[in-house]
Amino acid sequence: MDMNVSTSSAARKAGGPVPTAWLRIGDRLELPAAAMSFGRNEEIYGESEPADFVYQVVRGAVRTARYLEDGRRQVGAFFLPGDLFGCEAGPSHRFSAEAIDDCEILVVRRTALDKAASADAQAARQLWVLTSAHLEQLQDQLLLLGRMTASERVSAFLLDMAKRRSSADAVDLPMSRNDIADYLGLTIETVSRIFSQLKRAQAIALKGARNIVLRDREALAAIDA
Amino acid sequence: MDMNVSTSSAARKAGGPVPTAWLRIGDRLELPAAAMSFGRNEEIYGESEPADFVYQVVRGAVRTARYLEDGRRQVGAFFLPGDLFGCEAGPSHRFSAEAIDDCEILVVRRTALDKAASADAQAARQLWVLTSAHLEQLQDQLLLLGRMTASERVSAFLLDMAKRRSSADAVDLPMSRNDIADYLGLTIETVSRIFSQLKRAQAIALKGARNIVLRDREALAAIDA
DNA sequence: CGTTGCATTGAAATCCCTCAAGCGAGGTGG
DNA sequence: CCACCTCGCTTGAGGGATTTCAATGCAACG
Numbered sequence: 001m002d003m004n005v006s007t008s009s010a011a012r013k014a015g016g017p018v019p020t021a022w023l024r025i026g027d028r029l030e031l032p033a034a035a036m037s038f039g040r041n042e043e044i045y046g047e048s049e050p051a052d053f054v055y056q057v058v059r060g061a062v063r064t065a066r067y068l069e070d071g072r073r074q075v076g077a078f079f080l081p082g083d084l085f086g087c088e089a090g091p092s093h094r095f096s097a098e099a100i101d102d103c104e105i106l107v108v109r110r111t112a113l114d115k116a117a118s119a120d121a122q123a124a125r126q127l128w129v130l131t132s133a134h135l136e137q138l139q140d141q142l143l144l145l146g147r148m149t150a151s152e153r154v155s156a157f158l159l160d161m162a163k164r165r166s167s168a169d170a171v172d173l174p175m176s177r178n179d180i181a182d183y184l185g186l187t188i189e190t191v192s193r194i195f196s197q198l199k200r201a202q203a204i205a206l207k208g209a210r211n212i213v214l215r216d217r218e219a220l221a222a223i224d225a
Numbered sequence: 226m227d228m229n230v231s232t233s234s235a236a237r238k239a240g241g242p243v244p245t246a247w248l249r250i251g252d253r254l255e256l257p258a259a260a261m262s263f264g265r266n267e268e269i270y271g272e273s274e275p276a277d278f279v280y281q282v283v284r285g286a287v288r289t290a291r292y293l294e295d296g297r298r299q300v301g302a303f304f305l306p307g308d309l310f311g312c313e314a315g316p317s318h319r320f321s322a323e324a325i326d327d328c329e330i331l332v333v334r335r336t337a338l339d340k341a342a343s344a345d346a347q348a349a350r351q352l353w354v355l356t357s358a359h360l361e362q363l364q365d366q367l368l369l370l371g372r373m374t375a376s377e378r379v380s381a382f383l384l385d386m387a388k389r390r391s392s393a394d395a396v397d398l399p400m401s402r403n404d405i406a407d408y409l410g411l412t413i414e415t416v417s418r419i420f421s422q423l424k425r426a427q428a429i430a431l432k433g434a435r436n437i438v439l440r441d442r443e444a445l446a447a448i449d450a
Numbered sequence: 451c452g453t454t455g456c457a458t459t460g461a462a463a464t465c466c467c468t469c470a471a472g473c474g475a476g477g478t479g480g
Numbered sequence: 481c482c483a484c485c486t487c488g489c490t491t492g493a494g495g496g497a498t499t500t501c502a503a504t505g506c507a508a509c510g
Contacts, residue, residue, distance in 0.1 A: 066368055068450050074368040089357030094364055117350065124349035125342065131356050132314030138363040139319055143291055143299040145370035146410030150498070177457060185371030187499055192458055208507085209457055225293050375466070402489065412467055417490055433475085434489055 023056045023106045025084060026126040029116060033106035038099035044086075047096040051088040053107050057081050060103020061174035064095035065182065075183035077137065078175060080164055084130060087113070100174050145185045148225060153184040154194040155223040158204065162214055169217075173210040248281045248331045250309060251351040254341060258331035263324035269311075272321040276313040278332050282306050285328020286399035289320035290407065300408035302362065303400060305389055309355060312338070325399050370410045373450060378409040379419040380448040383429065387439055394442075398435040 023033035035058070038044055044055065047066060055062075057079050064076040064085065076095045079085045086097060087110075099105075117124040144153050157180065162171045173180070181188045198204045203220050205213040214220065248258035260283070263269055269280065272291060280287075282304050289301040289310065301320045304310045311322060312335075324330075342349040369378050382405065387396045398405070406413045423429045428445050430438040439445065 066364070068368075068372065070450070072372045072450075074371045076364060076367060089354045090361065094361055118346045121343045121346050121349055124346055124353065128349065128353040128356060129314045131353060131360060135356060135360045135363065136315065136319055138360065138367060139291070139301060142301060142363060142366060142370065143293070145367065146299045146407075147293065147297045176455095182371075188457080189459085189500085190498060193498095196458070225295070225297075413489080414468085414491085415466060418466095421490070 021058070021106055023054075023084075023108050025123075025130060028120070029113075029123045029126050031108045031112055031116065033108045036105050036107055038103055038105060040099060040101050042099045044097040044099060044105065045093050047094070048092050050091060051086065051093050052110050053086060054084065054110055054113055055086040055097070056084050056106040058104040058106055060105075061100040062097055062103065062105070063100050063175065063179055063183075064097050066095050073182045074185070075179055077134070078161075078179075078183065080174075087127070087130065089131070100179065150184075150186055150190050151194055151197070151223050152225045153186065154180075154191060154198070155203075155220045156225075157184060158198075158212060158214065159217070159220055159224060162217075169214045170207075171212045171214065173212060175210075177209070246283070246331055248279075248309075248333050250348075250355060253345070254338075254348045254351050256333045256337055256341065258333045261330050261332055263328055263330060265324060265326050267324045269322040269324060269330065270318050272319070273317050275316060276311065276318050277335050278311060279309065279335055279338055280311040280322070281309050281331040283329040283331055285330075286325040287322055287328065287330070288325050288400065288404055288408075289322050291320050298407045299410070300404055302359070303386075303404075303408065305399075312352070312355065314356070325404065375409075375411055375415050376419055376422070376448050377450045378411065379405075379416060379423070380428075380445040381450075382409060383423075383437060383439065384442070384445055384449060387437075387442075394439045395432075396437045396439065398437060400435075402434070 020035045021033050023031050025031075033056070038060075044062065045051075045053070059081060062079040062083075062085060064079075065073050066076060067073050077085070078100070086093065088094070113127070117127050144156055148156070158171065161173060162169070165171055175183075177188045177191050180186075181191045184191065195204070195206065198220070199206055201216075201219065203214075203216045203223075205215050207213065245260045246258055248256050250256075258281070263285075269287065270276075270278070284306055287304040287308075287310060289304075291299050291301065302310070303325070311318065313319070338352070342352050369381055373381070383396065386398060387394070390396050400408075402413045402416050405411075406416045409416065420429070420431065423445070424431055426441075426444065428439075428441045428448075430440050432438065
């Protein structure tokens with residue numbers, strides 16, 4: 001539960017970052033961005049910090065999370081290279097964002113995005129499409145958390161990660177069992193047990209805890225309801 | 226599980242609806258809309274129908290839902306008078322929408338909305354803000370489904386409904402225990418038991434199964450984690 | 451080679467679900 | 481007007497999936 005997340009945030013670090021790359025949204029929007037690096041478990045932004053920046057993963061992986069007072073945590077999403085995050089319509093973030101491993105992130109001021117969006121209706125639409133895509137992913141997650149069994153959740157997760165990460169059968173999971181558990185609404189032990197179960201059933205193979213090989217996608221898909 | 230949802234849909238009914246009212250989004254967007262009526266459990270649109278219309282509740286209540294092959298159901302949201310629904314960025318709906326009770330709905334063509342949005346950047350932004358608000362609600366639901374106990378879910382639900390419906394202490398729930406259960410990721414029996422529990426604890430009173438009086442909001446809020 | 455952090459495994463407990471019966475309000479027909 | 485039916489809700493008993501608690505394994509690293 002206590003992930004020991006370090007407390008430096010982008011906002012505090014962003015004293016004078018130098019524009020070094022272009023952040024691309026869809027194929028219409030392109031903005032000059034600052035590159036920043038974050039270490040494992042470092043906080044990129046906090047749960048109710050003002051949403052003054054928008055981010056894109058270049059290298060590494062990011063999770064968003066929300067905490068209850070007693071330490072329970074819900075991971076909202078995982079972001080992989082190319083993914084955008086932290087783009088909110090409201091004034092402040094509703095989840096915190098943390099680096100899962102060492103990663104490189106592009107950052108643009110939200111005002112820059114707003115300016116682009118109010119100048120160009122197509123750009124504004126792009127922003128809407130982006131938010132809508134996030135919404136659709138959350139809707140899938142809703143069904144998963146509300147109505148699926150532990151095996152179904154883990155199978156769905158593996159298939160999704162495989163699709164997003166490599167499309168090959170070998171998947172490198174950047175996140176810990178703890179992150180997976182808090183994403184799927186399970187405990188770390190249950191996730192581990194299901195992994196072992198899938199291994200025994202020859203549906204997957206494990207080369208190290210975080211290196212999964214999908215041996216039988218059909219079996220996984222069948223479990224995935 | 227089997228809600229016996231009737232299969233007529235807005236698209237099929239929308240042969241020649243007459244514009245009778247204005248559908249308002251935020252305070253900038255106002256579009257001429259057709260009024261339609263739906264009976265209890267009538268389908269407004271189906272799970273993968275083209276998203277050619279956008280809807281607003283005038284009277285009554287609407288739920289969105291998604292089904293698994295074996296009948297498991299996840300209710301995505303409840304929509305009350307004033308609420309907009311069915312507004313997607315993608316080409317088709319991802320949940321079905323069904324009338325909870327007899328209700329009156331305003332309908333506008335999506336192309337009309339698109340036109341307004343591409344003409345006016347402020348209107349486009351309004352659309353984004355709307356989608357973003359839905360997203361935020363789903364994020365709350367995520368934490369609820371992933372990490373909260375049955376009591377916490379029910380308490381949170383009651384407080385939310387009270388806030389949305391009357392802001393007074395008496396709440397008329399338009400939806401059945403079944404709808405509530407499928408919204409909260411629980412069974413109907415568990416929901417009923419928690420209601421009884423809250424009644425025994427003097428946190429609520431029941432004047433009929435769907436007429437709740439919040440006797441002790443603090444107690445509910447305390448349970449709500 | 452011990453330490454540290456993450457992952458796995460086992461046993462017991464728990465929360466919620468399943469199955470089953472009973473209850474009550476509303477509607478319908480006799 | 482009352483009996484009866486139906487549908488939704490409540491309540492109880494038992495069971496099961498997942499959690500909790502606890503111990504062990506294992507790989508990376510100093």
